[in-house]
Amino acid sequence: MDPRVEEHARILVDWSTDIQRDDDVVLSAGPDAHELLVALERELGTRGANPITLYSSDEASRAYLKAHDGDFSLPEHTLALYEACDAALHIRSDANLAALNDVPGKTLAARSRVTKPIIEERLSKRWCLTQHPTNAHAQNADLSLAAYRDFVYGAILRDWAAVEERQEELRKRLDAADEVRVVAGETDVQMSVDGMHAINSSGRHNMPSGEVFTAPIPDSVEGTVHFDKPLIHQGRQMEGVRLRFADGVVVDSAAERNEEALDDLLDTDEGARRLGELGIGTNREIDRFTKNMLFDEKMGETVHLALGRAYDANVGEGRTGNDSAVHVDMILDTSEGRIEFDGEVVQEGGRFVWE
């Protein structure tokens, strides 16, 4: 076995989810992640924890969703599983990123609404999302599998305690800020983050990580954003997304590619038209866009904004975060723009002022 797979497993079990004896752990992966699953089972066995592994397959989901009449009910057994678990690890390992492309967006959105309590339950536990390199993800990144493996493990096999320490200055400043403004290309957007908690993301919930993020006050977002990087939601790729916000709500939207997917996303529920997250990427080890949000949003010199659900951990006392069945991140390049906290420039031309 590639020793990097084993090191990845150790990081997930020790740093990301801090697995202890008798912890009940839910793993979720596709067959292409078999090696990582074997490595994880070994690490979990060593620690005396109890794994159960869910078989994740978009091809199987497609067969299910296309056959269903759309009147979904909550899978109570799946909810019970997550209620009773201590930690959950989801391993992205798709065999074909287009597998859901012919499932109607409305079907996907209806299913998301019904299964929302399961997502919420999972997010209330120690949880982590990670990546196993597969041919499908490599192809999507325009890389050979060998080169993609180097990219993935380069981003993951790091000293995460050191990353956490380096990000602390940004977290403190964002946490103290009331207003955030981002100016870059066609983008000029501002929002209040007053009373919200900024979080230093250093590989607990996302592996790889490398970002500091918070939640906007839902009604406060004003301005225009042009997301110049492609994004994929439920297997559908959108490009050149433009959104105009007034009183926190998307009042104008357009996409250069796949506008229908954007419309379906915005129509999921009321919260899908508001922002739930503002994130600032810091990870300069991620040196290229790979059309995979888990990596792209962590890239240094970028900002990402998410339509949909806010993370509870960002929402301060007496504050309300945005609520929705979805959480969809969109990225913009700030390498030639600037970020301001309360009118003060904190990043310009991609460099933080304290660097």
Next chain:
Amino acid sequence: MDPRVEEHARILVDWSTDIQRDDDVVLSAGPDAHELLVALERELGTRGANPITLYSSDEASRAYLKAHDGDFSLPEHTLALYEACDAALHIRSDANLAALNDVPGKTLAARSRVTKPIIEERLSKRWCLTQHPTNAHAQNADLSLAAYRDFVYGAILRDWAAVEERQEELRKRLDAADEVRVVAGETDVQMSVDGMHAINSSGRHNMPSGEVFTAPIPDSVEGTVHFDKPLIHQGRQMEGVRLRFADGVVVDSAAERNEEALDDLLDTDEGARRLGELGIGTNREIDRFTKNMLFDEKMGETVHLALGRAYDANVGEGRTGNDSAVHVDMILDTSEGRIEFDGEVVQEGGRFVWE
């Protein structure tokens, strides 16, 4: 997709587990059963049921078990999953039947003891065990994959209502019997089944099926049995097993091959030394031994006896069935022997007297 895979899925969902709208269903399979999983997801979607699929891999289990110190705890999340489900389908689809061979039998037995409540919970639901043809199972049967597929689907794609009807005469007679005696080769064993319920097994819990079975009174088994067909328990193959029973307990045991595995099995717990099942195979579509109990025990002109747990459904009012963490079937050929109920011959030379 091979249309036989789709037909198999329909039989499992309609005949075996009678899936209804909103049923919460647990599927369990290895990656080699991917096609059948896709077909099952389609059938479950059509019926508006809710699937969750567990990733079953002996290679992953081996990594876990070998790393563990042996002081296992009950996976509460897995128990919660089965408690909350309506039906469970386990699909045998191994990639390597020797994958657990270097795990100590004591480790496997210790794990079985701890996870017993999960097995019991699953058996309290609508459940079915079935087979997807893989190269590992084909090789184990000394068949090419194509020939093994023909064998598997020949045994499975049948009119199960008609099978059920044909088996009813045997069920009635076994249900009414007090004493059963089996004489074949070196075997001469008798036991009481007084007050126990005989069950007509026609594809609800095992697919394929084709047997009538009951539970012995645990203390009543007397005599000697020579199992002339190989058997596999937790990946370990035993051959030529001989057992002598007195007052229901195994007092002498030997195996021509892998006696250590037999000893580990018998030492699992107290109930592992007593019989939990007497079954009579009726399925003449299964025309060869394939070293796979799901098929072998259903073969016409055979009897099987199981060490370990009795099925609750066999145990009559005021009766006690055998209890254990294990249930291990062993087969003997009756094609040149005879079966007696209360001193009356019901099968001789492999033919039932009413045939």
